[in-house]
Amino acid sequence: MAAYSVSVLAKKAVYLLFWDGGQMKLPHFIAIAGFVCAMFAICIPHLSALGIWLGFSTVFSLAYIVIALVLSLKDGIKSPARDYTVPGTPTSKIFTTIGASANLVFAYNTGMLPEIQATIRQPVVKNMMKALYFQFTVGVLPLYLVTFAGYWAYGSSTETYLLNNVKGPIWVKAVANITAFLQSVIALHIFASPMYEYLDTKHGIKGSALAFKNLSFRVLVRGGYMTLNTFVSALLPFLGDFMSLTGAISTFPLTFILANHMFLEANENKLTSIQKLWHWINIWFFAIMSAAATIAALRLIALDSKTYHVFADL
Numbered sequence: 001m002a003a004y005s006v007s008v009l010a011k012k013a014v015y016l017l018f019w020d021g022g023q024m025k026l027p028h029f030i031a032i033a034g035f036v037c038a039m040f041a042i043c044i045p046h047l048s049a050l051g052i053w054l055g056f057s058t059v060f061s062l063a064y065i066v067i068a069l070v071l072s073l074k075d076g077i078k079s080p081a082r083d084y085t086v087p088g089t090p091t092s093k094i095f096t097t098i099g100a101s102a103n104l105v106f107a108y109n110t111g112m113l114p115e116i117q118a119t120i121r122q123p124v125v126k127n128m129m130k131a132l133y134f135q136f137t138v139g140v141l142p143l144y145l146v147t148f149a150g151y152w153a154y155g156s157s158t159e160t161y162l163l164n165n166v167k168g169p170i171w172v173k174a175v176a177n178i179t180a181f182l183q184s185v186i187a188l189h190i191f192a193s194p195m196y197e198y199l200d201t202k203h204g205i206k207g208s209a210l211a212f213k214n215l216s217f218r219v220l221v222r223g224g225y226m227t228l229n230t231f232v233s234a235l236l237p238f239l240g241d242f243m244s245l246t247g248a249i250s251t252f253p254l255t256f257i258l259a260n261h262m263f264l265e266a267n268e269n270k271l272t273s274i275q276k277l278w279h280w281i282n283i284w285f286f287a288i289m290s291a292a293a294t295i296a297a298l299r300l301i302a303l304d305s306k307t308y309h310v311f312a313d314l
Contacts, residue, residue: 013163014177017170027234027311033181034230040185041222045209046200047193053186060183065142067176071166072146072153082155095296099244102293105255106247196222234311238304241297248293256286 012029044050086093150162159165163176199205199221205214236242260279264271271279 013161014174014181017174017177026237030230030234030237033185034226034233037185037188038223038226038230041189041192041196041226042215042218044189045214045218046197047190049209050186050190057183057186060179060186062142063179064176064183065146067172068146068162068166069142069149071168071172071176072149072162075165075167076149076153079153082153083157084151084155087156095299098289098292099241099248099296099300101289102244102247102252102297104247106243106251192225195225236305236310238301238308241300241304244293244300245297248290248297252286252290252293257283257290260286 012024012026044053086096088096146162150158150165154165157165163173163180166173200217203217205217207214209215209218260282264276264279268276
């Protein structure tokens with residue numbers, strides 16, 4: 001969902017850079033993004049077929065990060081004093097902060113691909129841990145640099161999509177937006193691939209990817225899945241709220257609660273009382289966070305559903 005929203009915002013930003021006539025609205029860009037993502041999903045039959053596309057994804061990511069970081073720093077140096085206070089009432093600040101925490105764990109829960117790749121060779125656990133350590137240290141550093149540089153440069157008025165704030169040559173901003181769009185298409189396919197693989201296995205899809213049965217299955221199933229997602233996204237365009245809800249009801253429990261509980265079950269007789277207490281604290285803390293974030297996300301969805309009409313042009 002995060003990748004999908006980025007692809008839509010990037011495409012709309014490119015359009016506004018060159019053709020600011022207001023003819024095309026957000027639902028149009030959502031439809032185009034859905035079509036491109038569906039075509040990519042149909043053309044890439046399985047995760048291992050991504051091959052060189054993973055290299056392109058890395059190049060696209062670096063291009064966006066470098067351009068966004070440089071332009072933000074340049075603007076920040078030249079900008080007057082910024083307002084860094086968080087707007088809203090005390091109650092709204094609390095709900096927004098809790099909802100944002102769920103949004104963050106959903107958006108930054110990107111260790112799946114390194115985990116999958118690390119299981120290819122032995123020793124699996126050691127390689128997987130190396131991949132995850134790299135992902136959540138060196139891997140997230142550029143993302144944090146862009147986040148903090150953007151907030152420093154523009155203050156609390158920073159838009160959700162940073163490239164909407166930056167100033168600079170049009171062609172440079174266009175390159176950044178195009179790379180963000182292309183990378184998000186690849187990223188969306190990576191995260192949707194486990195579901196695609198499951199459906200292929202369940203329905204006995206084997207053999208040549210170009211066989212009529214296999215190709216038609218991908219067109220119907222993957223195309224149908226993306227069509228449904230595209231329609232819902234256009235109908236209810238405030239995707240950030242649904243990202244918070246997804247993080248609250250899935251990422252918090254799967255990443256923090258289930259992992260700690262499974263570790264306790266597997267090593268119950270090997271852990272000291274302090275170690276057991278630590279894992280139970282994690283379980284209960286993130287269970288409370290999950291419940292609070294769910295309430296916060298539902299509140300945000302209810303408020304935004306009153307503010308924005310269906311198929312709104314945000």
